[in-house]
Amino acid sequence: MSGSLITSLSIVVLFLTTACQAPRAAAPAPTGASPVSSAIPSFEGRTLNIVTGGTGGVYIVYGAGLADILSKKMNVAASAQSTAASVANMQLIRDGQADLAFTLADTAFEAVQGSGSFKPEEKVDAKAIAVLYSNYTHIVAKDGEGINTVADLRGKRVSMGAAASGTEIIGNRVLDAYGIDPETDIQRERLGVADSADALKDGKIDAFFWSGGLPTPQIVDLANSTKIKLLDHADAIPKMSEKYGPFYVPIKLTASTYKGDADVTVAAVTNLLVVPTNMDAGLVKAILTTMFDSQPDLAIIHAEAKNLKLETATQGSPLEFHPGAIDFYRSKGVWKQ
Numbered sequence: 001m002s003g004s005l006i007t008s009l010s011i012v013v014l015f016l017t018t019a020c021q022a023p024r025a026a027a028p029a030p031t032g033a034s035p036v037s038s039a040i041p042s043f044e045g046r047t048l049n050i051v052t053g054g055t056g057g058v059y060i061v062y063g064a065g066l067a068d069i070l071s072k073k074m075n076v077a078a079s080a081q082s083t084a085a086s087v088a089n090m091q092l093i094r095d096g097q098a099d100l101a102f103t104l105a106d107t108a109f110e111a112v113q114g115s116g117s118f119k120p121e122e123k124v125d126a127k128a129i130a131v132l133y134s135n136y137t138h139i140v141a142k143d144g145e146g147i148n149t150v151a152d153l154r155g156k157r158v159s160m161g162a163a164a165s166g167t168e169i170i171g172n173r174v175l176d177a178y179g180i181d182p183e184t185d186i187q188r189e190r191l192g193v194a195d196s197a198d199a200l201k202d203g204k205i206d207a208f209f210w211s212g213g214l215p216t217p218q219i220v221d222l223a224n225s226t227k228i229k230l231l232d233h234a235d236a237i238p239k240m241s242e243k244y245g246p247f248y249v250p251i252k253l254t255a256s257t258y259k260g261d262a263d264v265t266v267a268a269v270t271n272l273l274v275v276p277t278n279m280d281a282g283l284v285k286a287i288l289t290t291m292f293d294s295q296p297d298l299a300i301i302h303a304e305a306k307n308l309k310l311e312t313a314t315q316g317s318p319l320e321f322h323p324g325a326i327d328f329y330r331s332k333g334v335w336k337q
Contacts, residue, residue, distance in 0.1 A: 041282050044075040051098040053085035054162055056194035058213040058304050059102040059271075062132075065301030066100075069294045074286060084192075086166030087117050093276055094124040100287070101126075104135060104166035104211065105270045106247040109318040117169065127322035129284055130273045130291070131315055133213055133307035136253050137170055137267040139231040140219060141207040142200060150178045150233050159189040159196040159208035167193075170267065171209035173244060177236035197222040207231075211269070213304040215257050223258040230258065234265035247318065270316040277322070284324025292332075310334045 050067050053059030060082055067078040081098070083089055090111035092098035103111075110116035114123030141147035147156065153175070160182060161167025168190065175182045182188060189196075189205055196208035197218040210216060222228060230253060240248045251268035255261060275284060291298070291308065298305035310332050314321065321329075321337075329335040 041286075042075070043283055043286060046074075046076045046283070048076050048078040048099045049097065050078060050080045050100045050102075051083050051089040051092050052080050052102055053089075054082060054165075054192040054194070056192065056197070056216065056218040057085065058133075058216075058302060059085060061302045062298070062305060063102055065298055065305070066291065069297060070287065070290055073290050073294065084162045084164040087111075087164040087169070090118070090124050090126065090274075091122075091164070093126050093274065094122065096276075099275065099279065100129075101274050102132070103272055103274055104170070105131075105272055105316065105318055106244065107166045107169060108272055108274055109245065109247070110169075112319055117164075125277045126274045126319065127277050127325070128272045128274050128317040128319040129288060129322050129325040130308070130313045131317050132271045132273055132313075133304045134251065134268040134270050135166075135211045136214055136251060137174065137233070137269075138210040138212065138216070138219065138253070139171075139174070139207060139233060139266075140196075140200065140210065140222070141229050141231065143227040143229040143261075145206065147207055147229065147231070150174065150180070150231055150236070153207055154180055154185050155187070156206040157187040157189060157204070159191040159199065159205050161190065161196075161209050161211070162192040163190045165192075165211075166269075167209055167211040170211050170269065173240050174209070174233050174236045174267065177233075177239040177243075194218045200228075201226050213271075213302075214253075219258055223260075228258060228260070230260055230264050230266075232264040233267060237265075237267050240267065245318065272317055272319065274319065275322055279322065279324070281322065281324030281327065284322050285328045288325060288328040 050063045052063030064080040067080040070076055070078040086103040086107035089101035089103050093101050111118050111124040114120035160171040172182045193210045199205045234250055237248050237250050247269050248267045250265050252263050253266050254263050295308050314329055
């Protein structure tokens with residue numbers, strides 16, 4: 001590894017530690033969306049809070065890297081806040097406590113509709129600005145412990161993901177597709193991926209759900225010390241799509257990802273970057289311009305940023321796109337809607 005790459009990664013690790021621990025500076029009150037200008041104005045000194053996820057996930061690393069790049073290249077004060085992820089992030093957008101949010105597409109859709117985890121009076125006024133990459137639904141158990149199918153989770157100690165996370169929503173829907181009530185048919189735990197991996201290794205739980213990018217470092221570490229099995233749930237995917245919407249697609253998680261014995265088919269769902277509807281359109285365009293100009297730098301910070309592409313950034317969002325994002329993609333010749 002080159003010295004420059006080591007230096008870049010060291011800066012990101014330092015930034016991540018500082019950004020996630022530092023209190024957030026108060027953001028200025030939204031002033032409403034402005035018309036899109038052909039010129040990108042300066043937003044020097046503007047504070048931007050990017051809400052991400054918990055330790056061990058992609059969001060927190062990707063978001064910290066994005067905050068670092070926006071701060072340096074736009075001269076803004078961007079920070080990355082660690083959260084419980086998708087549900088919490090959409091709530092923070094709604095409550096005016098976040099400017100950009102990483103979120104799963106299914107959670108984002110419920111948030112703007114005021115359904116599912118969001119009551120009608122709690123709906124979120126938000127728009128998409130980019131489709132980032134796809135999450136893979138992991139159901140992880142120890143190999144050789146008698147858990148070979150999702151049906152075997154009945155009566156077991158299962159972590160469903162952190163409370164107010166997209167993982168918990170997807171996990172509930174997978175179990176429901178197999179006729180398992182997550183409230184009564186399992187011994188339910190609510191742990192993030194890092195704590196779930198540790199608990200499985202220590203025998204405190206029997207299995208856990210995780211929705212994330214590939215590879216997830218905590219599961220890589222777990223697989224290096226413990227023989228694990230990932231559960232195929234292909235049968236659940238059409239049932240989930242029929243009941244909740246076309247957010248879930250089957251995708252192959254290869255055995256080599258985590259030293260497994262066989263490929264498994266799992267549910268994939270897209271990740272979005274969203275903003276409040278009233279964010280200045282020029283600011284949205286400036287953010288996207290900076291992101292795509294800096295995509296190689298983001299890809300060094302996390303491999304999932306390799307999937308940030310103009311050709312796919314507008315595909316797969318159930319949310320409407322922000323006017324500033326539409327203007328950006330039109331300027332690049334990729335807006336087809």
